[in-house]
Amino acid sequence: METVCAVIVTYNRLEMLKECIDALLKQTYTLDGIIIINNNSTDGTKEYLDDVVKENKKIQAIHLDENVGGAGGFHVGVKEAFERGYDWIWIMDDDAEPRTDCLKILMDFVYRHKDVGFVAPLIVNKYSGKIQNYHHKRLNRTLTRDIPISLEFIDSQKVIELDANAFVGPLISKAAVETVGFPRHDFFIWLDDTEYTYRIKQKTNSFLITDAVIFHKDGIAPIDSIRNFWKVCYGLRNRSLWINSELRGVNLFIGHLCLLLEFIRLSLWIMLKMKWKHNRILGLKYLIRTLFCSYRRISGRFIDPSEYLRTLR
Incomplete structure (x- = not known):
């Protein structure tokens, strides 16, 4: 056995x-x-x-x-x-x-x-x-x-x-x-x-x-997209680290282009959606930090979840 x-x-x-x-x-x-x-x-x-x-x-x-x-x-x-x-x-x-x-x-x-x-x-x-x-x-x-x-x-x-x-x-x-x-x-x-x-x-x-x-046993309550935004930032940074370590040539270029388009989409979402009206600056701040860490290939913990949640309005 x-x-x-x-x-x-x-x-x-x-x-x-x-x-x-x-x-x-x-x-x-x-x-x-x-x-x-x-x-x-x-x-x-x-x-x-x-x-x-x-x-x-x-x-x-x-x-x-x-x-x-x-x-x-x-x-x-x-x-x-x-x-x-x-x-x-x-x-x-x-x-x-x-x-x-x-x-x-x-x-x-x-x-x-x-x-x-x-x-x-x-x-x-x-x-x-x-x-x-x-x-x-x-x-x-x-x-x-x-x-x-x-x-x-x-x-x-x-x-x-x-x-x-x-x-x-x-x-x-x-x-x-x-x-x-x-x-x-x-x-x-x-x-x-x-x-x-x-x-x-x-x-x-x-x-x-x-x-x-x-x-x-997840999904008991509806997902709060703003409270969970710090996780989205980790997901983006981690995917950037991953494709850098895994891909080469044309696939790597296209991968980075797709991620850049996702950053643009999220920026527009933060700036235009009413649910973000009290937290737009905060959301953009964390998104810019994510972009910086992604393209400088900075790994590890770069967002403190408790700090992010504490500063939400």
């Missing part, structure tokens, strides 16, 4: 974390380990995990001294699991809840097929029951457009080849990690999952297994 370790990254969502751990412990394919990366939570997560670790020897908690973002958390978690020698690393955020047979279905597939870099379960919204097909992706040649696998294709196929996938349940082989390394910690948040799974896909085979289901 090949060994499997789950890696969870958590930040201030204790109740969801408890449900995620419970779902992992109920898997019909028994996990060999669970590593939880606590991104400096302040809601009692540390105290809870310290008790859980004492009760279950399979569970390990790593408490970080600062919030290094989802990207930093997954870098730490994948590296820890890899160095402990697990054959497969199953990664997810704390708002994921795999169905009890999810891991067994994924492992049944990898036992039957060679040269698999990662396999991903179908992501379904826990509250609406809708398939989140936008998390299962193909990419255009300039890496500027994520193309969701269509719902019709998902309905008709058991196995679908992917270019990339969200960090909501992909099962990654040790061999893939040996080949491509770890997730990029310098992205902080957003696009780290797409970049990493795409990197794996360039070296080996990657699939969506539609019979395996993982529930995703």
